[in-house]
Amino acid sequence: MKSARLLFAVALAASCQAQQMDWNKIDAEGLHHLQALVQIDSSNGMETRVVEYVKKALDAEGIPSIIVAKDPNRANLIARIKGNGSKKPLLIMGHSDTVKVDPAKWINFGPFSGTLSGGYIYGRGVIDDKSDLFAAMMTTILLKRTGVKLDRDVIFVSESGEEGASGFGIGYLVSEHWPQIEPGVCLAEAGGVTRRGSRAVFATIETTEKVPRGARLVATGVSGHGSRPMRSNAIVHLSRAVEKIAMWDPPMRLNDTTRTYFEKLAQISEPAEAQRFRDLLNPAKSAEAREYFAEHEPAFYSMLHTSISPNIIQGGYQTNVIPSEATATLDIRALPDEDMNAFYALMKNVINDPAVQVVPGGRAERPIPPPSSITSEEYHALEGAFQKVYNVPVLPLMQTGATDMAQVRAKGVPCYGIGPMVDEEDGPRGFGIHSDQERLLEEAAYKHLRLFWEAVTAIAAAR
Ligand SMILES: [Zn+2]
Numbered sequence: 001m002k003s004a005r006l007l008f009a010v011a012l013a014a015s016c017q018a019q020q021m022d023w024n025k026i027d028a029e030g031l032h033h034l035q036a037l038v039q040i041d042s043s044n045g046m047e048t049r050v051v052e053y054v055k056k057a058l059d060a061e062g063i064p065s066i067i068v069a070k071d072p073n074r075a076n077l078i079a080r081i082k083g084n085g086s087k088k089p090l091l092i093m094g095h096s097d098t099v100k101v102d103p104a105k106w107i108n109f110g111p112f113s114g115t116l117s118g119g120y121i122y123g124r125g126v127i128d129d130k131s132d133l134f135a136a137m138m139t140t141i142l143l144k145r146t147g148v149k150l151d152r153d154v155i156f157v158s159e160s161g162e163e164g165a166s167g168f169g170i171g172y173l174v175s176e177h178w179p180q181i182e183p184g185v186c187l188a189e190a191g192g193v194t195r196r197g198s199r200a201v202f203a204t205i206e207t208t209e210k211v212p213r214g215a216r217l218v219a220t221g222v223s224g225h226g227s228r229p230m231r232s233n234a235i236v237h238l239s240r241a242v243e244k245i246a247m248w249d250p251p252m253r254l255n256d257t258t259r260t261y262f263e264k265l266a267q268i269s270e271p272a273e274a275q276r277f278r279d280l281l282n283p284a285k286s287a288e289a290r291e292y293f294a295e296h297e298p299a300f301y302s303m304l305h306t307s308i309s310p311n312i313i314q315g316g317y318q319t320n321v322i323p324s325e326a327t328a329t330l331d332i333r334a335l336p337d338e339d340m341n342a343f344y345a346l347m348k349n350v351i352n353d354p355a356v357q358v359v360p361g362g363r364a365e366r367p368i369p370p371p372s373s374i375t376s377e378e379y380h381a382l383e384g385a386f387q388k389v390y391n392v393p394v395l396p397l398m399q400t401g402a403t404d405m406a407q408v409r410a411k412g413v414p415c416y417g418i419g420p421m422v423d424e425e426d427g428p429r430g431f432g433i434h435s436d437q438e439r440l441l442e443e444a445a446y447k448h449l450r451l452f453w454e455a456v457t458a459i460a461a462a463r
Pocket of ligand 1: 095128129
């Protein structure tokens with residue numbers, strides 16, 4: 001109760017502060033920064049261009065920042081707003097790189113135009129992740145301007161290399177610059193708000209994620225002449241094994257985050273869907289519900305267990321030669337608490353073929369941190385911020401993909417992933433992240449900036 005009262009007091013102090021702020025002006029300024037950031041092409045590395053822009057904006061406010069880089073073209077920026085030090089810092093991160101583009105596919109607006117049209121801002125990275133970048137940068141600027149008293153430093157990082165080159169970004173920052181960024185809690189990408197029929201319906205806070213693991217299936221057989229088919233053909237054995245492993249329903253296991261996620265989702269879903277979420281926990285009906293999700297809702301299905309997707313298959317080199325080996329490369333996404341050796345043993349049992357071996361490896365081993373708490377003061381502060389800005393239920397989320405938060409969580413720091421509001425149907429229509437028409441609702445840009453401000457002040461403002 002004590003902490004609830006304190007949280008309320010902090011929220012009140014921050015909202016008094018917010019009342020003195022001219023949000024129309026701030027929104028216009030934020031939009032300008034977001035468009036400018038999208039207009040900087042950082043799709044092939046070259047994040048230093050973004051860092052130069054950010055540094056200039058911070059310099060203009062008298063906010064000192066440092067640039068640190070493993071590669072001079074792929075720099076990171078660190079800025080710090082000082083608090084009274086009674087709590088460990090809050091780290092807010094946005095990544096400055098984007099995935100690549102195929103310019104020919106951007107038929108309406110160029111990939112780096114940042115065009116505002118029909119209530120949307122278009123461009124590569126406008127959601128992923130320049131939305132977080134501009135909101136974190138603007139929040140840093142607003143903290144400086146308003147002089148809000150802070151119990152903890154707020155550290156803002158513009159981070160490079162998130163899209164598959166984390167050695168330049170978070171990997172480098174954690175290994176070479178940890179003392180400059182070491183926080184007590186961190187905020188980064190990966191949660192967000194789902195909008196359906198022009199209304200926000202729920203928000204998610206990412207508290208944990210699945211862990212990428214690699215393995216190959218290697219089938220071996222006797223090579224020979226293609227005119228005399230053999231039952232020992234490696235391709236035949238591999239094909240059977242691939243089918244068995246892909247159709248396998250691995251043991252289901254929920255954690256605090258996924259259990260709460262499905263419970264809360266059941267409360268806000270249509271009756272049939274809600275029943276399926278509840279059925280997951282009913283031994284008599286769980287298998288049927290899982291099969292439905294496997295067929296229709298692959299994201300939900302993936303959250304239930306360590307998953308396997310066979311994504312590369314290789315074997316043979318000439319039509320009339322039976323090959324002696326064939327391999328399949330698997331994308332395995334492990335639950336955060338998975339015992340991989342035990343899991344590989346289960347896979348071997350499922351395949352049940354001495355001609356096919358499960359060979360782990362082939363993928364960089366990432367740290368496996370425990371999930372961040374969904375009962376911490378910071379988590380509740382974030383929930384409060386989402387409710388205040390969007391007035392919707394807030395669900396903890398286990399991401400099926402991987403983010404840079406894993407490396408910070410692995411240092412024992414709780415990390416929470418947040419993000420802007422997107423239309424549920426926008427992704428399937430080709431406007432989602434990494435798509436050829438990535439776009440963000442203009443309204444979502446403003447709301448995201450407000451959310452960042454509310455979240456940061458709720459977590460860091462002095463009590
Ligand atoms: Zn991203």
